[in-house]
Amino acid sequence: MIKDLFTATVIIGIISSGIRLATPYLYAAIGEMFGQRSGVLNLGVEGQMLLGAFVAYFVVLRTESLLLAILAAIGVGALMGLAMGFVTIQLQATQGIAGIGFYLFGMGMSNLLFQKLIGVVENIDGFSAIKIPLLGDIPVIGEIFFRQNLLVYLAFLLVPLAWFVLNKTTLGLKIRAVGENPEAADSLGVNVALVRYFTVTLGGILSSIAGASLSVALLNVFQQNMTAGQGFIAVALVYFGSWRPFGILAGALLFSMVNALQLWIQVLGIPIPSELAVMLPYILTILVLTLSLTKGKGPSALTKAFEREG
Amino acid sequence: MKNTIKLFSLLLITVLLVAGCTQAAPPVEEPEVSDQPLRVAIVTPSSMNDLAFSQSISDAMQALQKEMGEGKLEYVYSENMFVVDDAAAAIRSYAQQGFDIILAHGSQYGSSVQEIAPDFPNTVFAWGTTVDTFDMPNVHAYEAASDEGGFVNGVMAALLTETKVIGVVGPIETGDAKLYIDGFAAGVKSVDPEIDVRVTYIGSFSDVALAAEAATTHLSAGADVLTGSAQMVIGAIGKAKEAGAYWFGTQADQTSFAHDVVVASQVYHWEVLLREIFALRQSGVLGGETFAATLDNGGQVIKINPDLDLGQDVLDEAERVIQGIIDQTISIP
Numbered sequence: 001m002i003k004d005l006f007t008a009t010v011i012i013g014i015i016s017s018g019i020r021l022a023t024p025y026l027y028a029a030i031g032e033m034f035g036q037r038s039g040v041l042n043l044g045v046e047g048q049m050l051l052g053a054f055v056a057y058f059v060v061l062r063t064e065s066l067l068l069a070i071l072a073a074i075g076v077g078a079l080m081g082l083a084m085g086f087v088t089i090q091l092q093a094t095q096g097i098a099g100i101g102f103y104l105f106g107m108g109m110s111n112l113l114f115q116k117l118i119g120v121v122e123n124i125d126g127f128s129a130i131k132i133p134l135l136g137d138i139p140v141i142g143e144i145f146f147r148q149n150l151l152v153y154l155a156f157l158l159v160p161l162a163w164f165v166l167n168k169t170t171l172g173l174k175i176r177a178v179g180e181n182p183e184a185a186d187s188l189g190v191n192v193a194l195v196r197y198f199t200v201t202l203g204g205i206l207s208s209i210a211g212a213s214l215s216v217a218l219l220n221v222f223q224q225n226m227t228a229g230q231g232f233i234a235v236a237l238v239y240f241g242s243w244r245p246f247g248i249l250a251g252a253l254l255f256s257m258v259n260a261l262q263l264w265i266q267v268l269g270i271p272i273p274s275e276l277a278v279m280l281p282y283i284l285t286i287l288v289l290t291l292s293l294t295k296g297k298g299p300s301a302l303t304k305a306f307e308r309e310g
Numbered sequence: 311m312k313n314t315i316k317l318f319s320l321l322l323i324t325v326l327l328v329a330g331c332t333q334a335a336p337p338v339e340e341p342e343v344s345d346q347p348l349r350v351a352i353v354t355p356s357s358m359n360d361l362a363f364s365q366s367i368s369d370a371m372q373a374l375q376k377e378m379g380e381g382k383l384e385y386v387y388s389e390n391m392f393v394v395d396d397a398a399a400a401i402r403s404y405a406q407q408g409f410d411i412i413l414a415h416g417s418q419y420g421s422s423v424q425e426i427a428p429d430f431p432n433t434v435f436a437w438g439t440t441v442d443t444f445d446m447p448n449v450h451a452y453e454a455a456s457d458e459g460g461f462v463n464g465v466m467a468a469l470l471t472e473t474k475v476i477g478v479v480g481p482i483e484t485g486d487a488k489l490y491i492d493g494f495a496a497g498v499k500s501v502d503p504e505i506d507v508r509v510t511y512i513g514s515f516s517d518v519a520l521a522a523e524a525a526t527t528h529l530s531a532g533a534d535v536l537t538g539s540a541q542m543v544i545g546a547i548g549k550a551k552e553a554g555a556y557w558f559g560t561q562a563d564q565t566s567f568a569h570d571v572v573v574a575s576q577v578y579h580w581e582v583l584l585r586e587i588f589a590l591r592q593s594g595v596l597g598g599e600t601f602a603a604t605l606d607n608g609g610q611v612i613k614i615n616p617d618l619d620l621g622q623d624v625l626d627e628a629e630r631v632i633q634g635i636i637d638q639t640i641s642i643p
Contacts, residue, residue: 009530009531010531012530013526013527013530013531017523017526017527020523021519021520021523024519111357111390114357115357115359119359120359120361120566121359121360121361121544121567122567123548123551123567123568214518214519218519218522219518219519219522219545219548220548221518221544221545221548223357223360223516223518223541223542223544224356224357224360224390225356225390225392225516226516226518226519228514228516228517228518228519228520228542229517230519259520259523260523260527263510263512263520263523263524263527264527264531266508266509266510266511267477267508267510267524267527267528267531268508268531269508274483274509274510274511274513275482275483275511275513277511277513278511278512278513278514279513
């Protein structure tokens with residue numbers, strides 16, 4: 001039975017499922033990483049995802065424009081991010097609690113809007129798969145990597161881009177400085193509040209796109225609470241990836257592929273209880289987190305509010 | 311200056327919160343007078359338009375309200391009560407407000423009903439899907455014999471599959487979903503024991519993305535007919551639609567969601583049971599009964615998509631099996 005897992009169909013299936021499942025995690029976790037690297041923990045990711053998912057879906061339903069849908073998701077995400085920034089940076093509210101507040105707001109609001117504006121579950125035509133010329137024709141690899149939809153490609157391109165911004169630009173340096181030692185950054189003339197507003201807003205936008213990637217690209221449907229905790233997994237992935245884009249990529253892929261693997265284990269009838277199978281990705285995550293805890297050290301000023309002296 | 315802004319914002323938030331709470335707090339009702347309408351409160355785990363479990367009770371209440379007239383039956387609901395503690399608070403609050411009947415529409419609400427019902431001996435509590443009334447005089451239990459509809463769906467699925475592989479996307483291996491899926495598998499096997507029925511439980515009632523991925527996995531493994539239970543299956547139906555694979559639904563009529571591929575849906579008509587619960591209350595019986603929605607009593611119906619060309623033999627066989635279950639010439643193992 002176990003040997004059934006090592007066929008081309010299964011391996012291609014696991015990797016391509018893993019890539020699709022990892023897409024929303026990548027957007028949301030990379031966004032969250034920028035916030036955390038500057039010292040802001042945002043637990044409201046799930047709510048931002050749900051609102052983004054709803055808004056993008058609604059725009060496609062009414063206008064059939066995917067471009068407008070993404071722009072709307074960006075707009076809503078930016079607003080949610082700015083609001084989170086206002087509460088935690090300006091008013092210096094406790095970040096964890098504020099984030100949970102925004103999570104509940106996003107969930108409630110997306111439920112309410114769905115109920116009032118749509119009411120029934122409907123399919124839409126979202127982003128379709130784009131086969132990349134030449135690369136898409138490569139056997140196996142083409143099928144896995146180069147026949148996905150646009151938002152999947154962008155999610156994976158986001159990883160090196162985030163790495164570059166964080167490590168090779170002045171902006172990245174400022175973000176890291178603000179997250180490690182805001183007082184020192186401030187004394188060197190860095191506007192701590194501005195940098196944090198930027199990262200939290202960016203985080204809001206990316207979380208919102210993460211939601212949209214579900215509702216208008218991967219699933220083409222909206223249902224209340226459809227993110228099912230993915231926003232919280234994304235926050236965990238930031239820790240898992242030790243606050244580094246490629247670490248997050250590895251974590252997102254590992255989690256998603258083990259999830260895909262457990263589906264195959266059940267489909268192939270390998271005699272493992274389903275309860276145990278669905279636990280697999282979580283068990284593995286906890287294991288890796290525990291083992292990597294020694295080397296992963298978060299930004300020193302994470303969750304600490306900054307108030308300028310004088 | 312900063313402190314002033316802070317203070318002002320806090321004040322604003324407080325005002326908004328207080329205003330919000332005042333609006334949300336339900337008005338305290340006067341005790342019931344006999345010519346008042348029957349007042350029913352419903353608590354459901356997902357949204358009332360989930361095309362599945364919660365929608366089934368919503369459809370039933372709408373049907374009853376149409377039948378009895380809006381003046382005779384009023385109902386309110388709290389949906390999306392995923393969190394059992396929230397549901398318990400809602401159930402208690404409805405009881406305090408003097409609702410006549412409270413429907414706790416989720417098997418996870420059992421302990422809440424058990425705890426709250428004794429405090430409100432004049433209120434009827436009905437919860438499902440279950441058979442357990444806790445031996446309390448004011449608690450009814452209701453369930454759906456979803457294995458019956460599952461069996462019929464399974465027979466049709468077996469007649470339609472060409473690859474001889476059928477995929478099932480389930481939530482958690484328990485309750486109504488397990489009953490349906492076991493019935494479905496038995497139905498398939500009754501036609502052809504050689505057909506491979508592959509079942510995945512994704513461990514969630516709400517993870518649409520994982521349900522979609524489970525369907526994709528079944529399709530890559532060769533399935534050409536799919537079914538599944540609970541509200542997250544809309545992800546799976548979407549993938550069946552993309553691939554042109556047949557889909558069998560349960561809990562509510564799912565034809566509208568994917569017209570080209572939904573063959574049949576097992577639809578619950580809880581109104582059949584609710585009518586009995588209402589009538590019993592009239593005669594002074596507040597609880598202690600167990601009800602089951604079956605093909606026989608009309609509590610469940612197999613709704614076949616009239617626009618799909620399935621072939622007369624499939625329709626005839628479905629009809630024969632439904633009749634067989636009703637007159638008990640066919641028993642589900």
